[in-house]
Amino acid sequence: MTTLTTQQLETVDRLRDRPFPAERGWSADGVYGGPGFLVADLLVSEDFWEDDGTRLMEADDQFEAERAAMVLLLSRRWGEPEVLDLTELFIRSVEGERLPEPMATLCGYVSLLYAWRPPDGRRRIAVGVGQHDRELPIQLLVTVWDEDVG
Template sequence: MSTAQHLAEIDLLLARAFPAEVGRSARGFAGPGYHVAELAESDGFWEDDGSRWTEAEEQFEAERDGLSQLLTARWGKPDEFALYSLLHRMVDGGEEIPEPWADLSSHVPNLHLWRVDGRWIALGVSQWDKELPFQLLAVVTEVDPP
């Protein structure tokens, strides 16, 4: 998917109503108050010495940063929002964190985050486990970050 297609997908997410129930969507998953789109996904598994894994991570972070620059031209500089503390608060503190933030905290280390017209727009790089692919994610939500 090209950068223009990524921007178009984000625009569609902004215009789309939120579903009443959690479920898969055409490009990712959604629930009450949020959409998460999987804009891109890396190939295969990472059974080598780690260099391919590092290259893929760097590539996806560069894609996120390039897309972030274009969104910065629209909406200004994003906040950088680290999600590790949310995971820590849930696991160690037993705190209930609302979606989509709870799910994202388990596989996205940080987000570039904008507030636009009452909604939050975020970009992040997801990686569930070293053997699994990277994903470039776009999030649109009306749920405030905890």
């Protein structure tokens, strides 16, 4: 296991046990959260402002491989994930529907989440890859949310 993967798993474990903030916003360590949810980057690419598409395609492949590795490792812990397609949620949000967090935040830039319900609690955990816009960095992220919220 690479050092990066070890650090990513440590981030997942820290978020599992971390209290949810009372107010929505960013923490000093770069975690976004609010009542009932947390979202953190596991890996972030460079931006792609001066790219002809080549670096973006390479980075996309790398991030999908990193996501697949995280899914494999977390599946060894908690079994096969549920695959959540956020496309429909994005369409509903654009149409004005108010969505619960963390889906309201994620559906604008993450299309698929791989989610687990660990047997030791009500929190759900998911990983996914997202990008806010073609020129912006790609993110491998983890989100944790209260089962009653998401």
